[in-house]
Amino acid sequence: MENTLKATIAKAFQALYNTEIKAEDLSLQSTRKEFKGDFTFVVFPYLRFSKKKPEQTANEIGEFLKTKITEIIGFNTIKGFLNIELSSSYWLNEFNKIINTQNYGLATPSSKPTIMIEYSSPNTNKPLHLGHVRNNLVGYSVAEILKASGHKLLKVNLINDRGIHICKSMLAWEKWGNGETPESTNTKGDHLVGKYYVRFDKELKKEIATLIAQGKSQEEAEKEAPLMQQVQAMLRQWETGDAATLALWNKMNAWVYKGFDETYKRLGVDFDKIYHESETYLLGKTIVIKGLEKGIFYKAEDNSVWCDLTNDGFDKKILLRSDGTSVYMTQDIGTAVQRFEEFDLDRLIYVVGNEQIYHFKVLFKILEKLGYTWAKKMYHLSYGMVELPFGKMKSREGTVVDADDLLTEMEAQAKAISKALGKLENYTEEQANDTFYKIAISALKYFILKVAPVKTMLFNPAESIDFNGNTGPFILYTFVRIKSLLKKSELENSLPKSVETGIAAQETELKLIQLISTYPAIVQQAADDFNHAAIANYIYELVKEYNHFYHQITILKETNQQLKQFRLLLSQKVSQTIESGMKLLGINLPERM
RNA sequence: GCCCCCAUAGUUCAAGGGAUAGAACAAGAGUUUCCUAAACUCUAGAUGCAGGUUCGAGUCCUGCUGGGGGCACCA
Numbered sequence: 229m230e231n232t233l234k235a236t237i238a239k240a241f242q243a244l245y246n247t248e249i250k251a252e253d254l255s256l257q258s259t260r261k262e263f264k265g266d267f268t269f270v271v272f273p274y275l276r277f278s279k280k281k282p283e284q285t286a287n288e289i290g291e292f293l294k295t296k297i298t299e300i301i302g303f304n305t306i307k308g309f310l311n312i313e314l315s316s317s318y319w320l321n322e323f324n325k326i327i328n329t330q331n332y333g334l335a336t337p338s339s340k341p342t343i344m345i346e347y348s349s350p351n352t353n354k355p356l357h358l359g360h361v362r363n364n365l366v367g368y369s370v371a372e373i374l375k376a377s378g379h380k381l382l383k384v385n386l387i388n389d390r391g392i393h394i395c396k397s398m399l400a401w402e403k404w405g406n407g408e409t410p411e412s413t414n415t416k417g418d419h420l421v422g423k424y425y426v427r428f429d430k431e432l433k434k435e436i437a438t439l440i441a442q443g444k445s446q447e448e449a450e451k452e453a454p455l456m457q458q459v460q461a462m463l464r465q466w467e468t469g470d471a472a473t474l475a476l477w478n479k480m481n482a483w484v485y486k487g488f489d490e491t492y493k494r495l496g497v498d499f500d501k502i503y504h505e506s507e508t509y510l511l512g513k514t515i516v517i518k519g520l521e522k523g524i525f526y527k528a529e530d531n532s533v534w535c536d537l538t539n540d541g542f543d544k545k546i547l548l549r550s551d552g553t554s555v556y557m558t559q560d561i562g563t564a565v566q567r568f569e570e571f572d573l574d575r576l577i578y579v580v581g582n583e584q585i586y587h588f589k590v591l592f593k594i595l596e597k598l599g600y601t602w603a604k605k606m607y608h609l610s611y612g613m614v615e616l617p618f619g620k621m622k623s624r625e626g627t628v629v630d631a632d633d634l635l636t637e638m639e640a641q642a643k644a645i646s647k648a649l650g651k652l653e654n655y656t657e658e659q660a661n662d663t664f665y666k667i668a669i670s671a672l673k674y675f676i677l678k679v680a681p682v683k684t685m686l687f688n689p690a691e692s693i694d695f696n697g698n699t700g701p702f703i704l705y706t707f708v709r710i711k712s713l714l715k716k717s718e719l720e721n722s723l724p725k726s727v728e729t730g731i732a733a734q735e736t737e738l739k740l741i742q743l744i745s746t747y748p749a750i751v752q753q754a755a756d757d758f759n760h761a762a763i764a765n766y767i768y769e770l771v772k773e774y775n776h777f778y779h780q781i782t783i784l785k786e787t788n789q790q791l792k793q794f795r796l797l798l799s800q801k802v803s804q805t806i807e808s809g810m811k812l813l814g815i816n817l818p819e820r821m
Numbered sequence: 822g823c824c825c826c827c828a829u830a831g832u833u834c835a836a837g838g839g840a841u842a843g844a845a846c847a848a849g850a851g852u853u854u855c856c857u858a859a860a861c862u863c864u865a866g867a868u869g870c871a872g873g874u875u876c877g878a879g880u881c882c883u884g885c886u887g888g889g890g891g892c893a894c895c896a
Contacts, residue, residue: 260840270839272876282876308876309840351896391896505896532894541824542892549894556896585825586891612827613889649859667859679834684827684889691833695859697845698834705859713856753837765835768844775860784856821859 229322230256232297233267233312240292247277258746264304265311266319266742272308282308316738317729320794323741324726327801333747333808335378341574344382344567345371345609348497349580352484353393354422356491357628358614358687359581365676365814366611367579368497369760372812377755382571385499386563389481390506393425395462398476399455400424400431410483416490416632417483431455491631496669496814503563511562513554515598516547524597535594545590560591561598568602575605577758582610582682609758612684614676629689638668641693642701651821666818670700670810677813678764698768700815703806706771708821709778710803717784717796727794736777740798743770744805751812760813767809774802 231251238251259265271278271286278285283305290303290310299318304311326332347367350360367383375381401408401424410417432455439449450456465473492498516533519525525535525547533548547558567576578588588608595603616629642664646652652660675692679685695701714720733741747766754762783799786792807817 255837257837257839261843262841268840270877272839275876307840388896393896530894543824546894551894553894555894559896581890582826583890584896587896589825610826615889645859649857651857651859682826683834686833688833691846694846699845699859701859702845705857709857709860716856757837761835765844768835772844776862778856779852779861782855820857 229299229314229318230267233269233293236293236296237269237289239296240289241274241277244288244292245277245279247274249274249277258742259311261739263306263309263311264313266314267312269310269312270308271310275308286310316733319738319741319745320727320729320731320733322745323798323801324729326741326744327797328725332801333751333805334376335752337375337378338380340378340380342380342382342572343374343575343577344384344571344573345374345577345579346384346386347371347579348385348492348499349388350385350488351388351393352418352421352481353397353425355416355418355487356631358616358631358634361495361631361634361672362611362614362676362685363579363581364492364495364497365673366609366681366760368495368814369673369677369763369812370577370579370609370758372814373751373754373758373760373763376751376812379574379755382501382573383499384501384503386503386505386508388505390466390477390509392459392463394477394481395459395466396428397421397425398473398480399459399462400428401480402476410486416487417480417485418487418491419630419632421480421484421487428455428459494635494669495631496816505559508563508566509554509559511566512558512560513548513552513562515561515565516558519547519598535597537590537593540593542586542590542593545594547594557587557591557594560587561594564591564595564606565600568600573602573605575607576602577607577609579609579611582612584608585610607758609681611681614685614687617686617688629687634689635668635672637689638671638693639664642667642671642695645695646821655820663818663821666816667695667701667704667821670704670815670817671695672700673813673815674700674703674764677760678768680759680761701821703767703771703810704817704821706774707803707806707810707817708819710774710799710806711819713783713799714796714803717792719793719796720800723793723797723800727797728790731790731794733794734777734781736773736780737795737798740770740773740777740802743773744801747805747809754812763809763812767806767813770802770805770809774799 233256234251234254237254238249241247241249254269256267256269259268269286269289271282271289275282275285278288280288286305286308290305290312293312294300294303299314300312301315302313304313345367348360348364350356356364371381371383401421404427405424408420410420413420432453435453435455436446436449439452440446444452462473466477516525520527520533525533527533528550530550531552532546532550535545535547537543537545545557546555547561548554564576567573580588585608592603592606595606646660646664652663655663671693675687676685678698750762750766754760781795783792783795786795810817
């Protein structure tokens with residue numbers, strides 16, 4: 229219909245004002261809800277062709293459209309806005325098309341090229357906190373949205389399993405651990421390792437304070453602290469492949485992986501491939517050396533290798549240390565090359581926090597300088613920090629919101645509310661717990677994903693477990709109410725495949741059809757913008773409109789069978805659209821709550 | 822010092838250059854002989870400042886203010 233309207237408007241310009249305008253250059257928008265109409269055409273930009281007043285121009289075009297398109301039952305013009313009103317039979321006909329479309333709103337799977345998306349990328353020295361949760365949820369959701377838009381997706385995780393940070397936990401465990409294990413302490417492995425990371429930091433600070441008291445400067449003290457010296461020695465031992473160090477490293481990392489797996493499972497995220505930094509950190513060196521030979525990079529007097537980006541708006545960037553070892557950038561160059569060699573990728577998306585914007589700009593620029601044409605296919609999907617009402621999250625200081633604790637707390641809250649409302653009677657304990665989990669995880673995911681990725685967001689733990697308002701549980705509630713309605717109707721599986729387009733549909737019903745009809749475009753837009761918040765906001769709008777409908781319109785007691793069936797079909801399609809959209813956010817829905 | 826991002830009701834978030842800037846929470850007032858009241862209805866309340874571009878600016882440009890982040894032989 230939008231295309232028909234545009235084509236006809238173009239014809240109107242030809243017929244009325246003798247002006248050639250391409251139909252695809254015209255833009256239509258949905259009429260805002262405070263005005264009557266379905267689609268709106270803004271005439272202001274075209275007044276130079278009509279040479280008439282806005283309202284007159286709009287009226288003339290409106291009249292032209294009305295005579296050409298039978299579905300138009302009327303129009304109104306307010307200033308330069310032409311609001312086109314379509315008949316209810318048009319919308320009911322649209323509805324019939326929609327309910328007979330398989331996987332409505334989703335493009336054919338794998339009909340578009342492959343996209344690789346890297347997300348999560350945790351360090352193995354501490355458990356996941358709220359910042360990681362945002363990363364995981366954003367990465368997973370964007371992957372689902374891109375899949376829905378037709379792309380084939382490769383979800384990958386690069387685990388940062390080596391370096392000084394994990395050595396800190398290892399050293400602290402050796403010194404003060406007394407052989408503790410996850411089993412002996414009944415602690416998740418990542419939490420146990422994190423405990424020693426915090427311990428290391430605490431002990432190091434003590435040493436530094438002592439040295440400063442003895443007259444050293446801050447800088448000297450940090451360098452000379454015995455713990456610092458020891459941990460650096462440990463990293464060197466790791467790099468030379470010292471058996472005992474590697475054994476400890478393997479043992480503690482295994483604890484962490486087991487813990488991460490539990491958290492990933494609980495968050496409902498997964499990966500098609502996992503990379504470990506311990507296996508990739510040497511990559512890139514030969515590429516850098518080749519670049520050096522080609523004169524793209526240069527060597528400093530001390531033998532360190534650099535890339536001069538001062539003509540590209542960046543600084544100079546070191547690529548190999550004077551001792552010949554790699555840095556973070558070197559590794560990223562290597563893994564990028566490896567990935568494009570291994571897979572035929574249309575895009576490579578990195579979901580990484582916005583503190584690394586500069587790093588990725590430099591990475592992409594260096595790859596471009598090296599002559600890789602695929603460098604322009606790389607994209608850094610950055611997201612803002614998660615802030616807390618009481619200050620910053622610092623894992624070394626223990627001021628974090630731990631991912632596992634948060635989920636547990638939210639499940640308890642869901643349970644308390646359900647109990648207080650007397651819901652879920654005659655559910656088994658297992659069924660009830662599954663429902664509490666679904667409610668809690670929906671609250672967390674929706675809370676985070678309704679905010680656009682670029683924004684720094686504030687996470688208030690007290691408010692986040694409030695299940696009223698624009699929240700996941702609010703959407704879940706609407707969904708289960710529809711489920712209950714369909715069940716009670718006893719017609720769920722015997723509804724017709726179409727409705728009579730002559731029935732008297734109410735305004736709220738037509739509004740719902742209209743909203744559902746925009747779903748495919750919303751999915752596409754969200755995919756183009758990598759923006760899960762567009763999906764979240766859309767579902768919320770749909771749910772609000774449905775709740776309005778639900779309160780205003782009688783369904784099961786409607787005596788007109790055609791109307792009753794239509795309302796049930798409409799409810800069913802709304803529930804399916806909610807389910808489809810929520811799946812793109814990684815949220816599964818319960819049957820009852 | 823240089824660079825990047827953000828700035829919208831008391832608070833947390835919306836708004837593909839378009840109309841009277843939407844919600845939610847918090848505040849106040851209502852709605853259950855009726856399909857799940859975790860709902861619905863109503864009231865009050867906002868574009869940091871100064872210019873510019875445009876028929877039209879929360880949105881684009883410039884400057885300023887405020888907040889965050891980045892500029893390591895760390896990752």
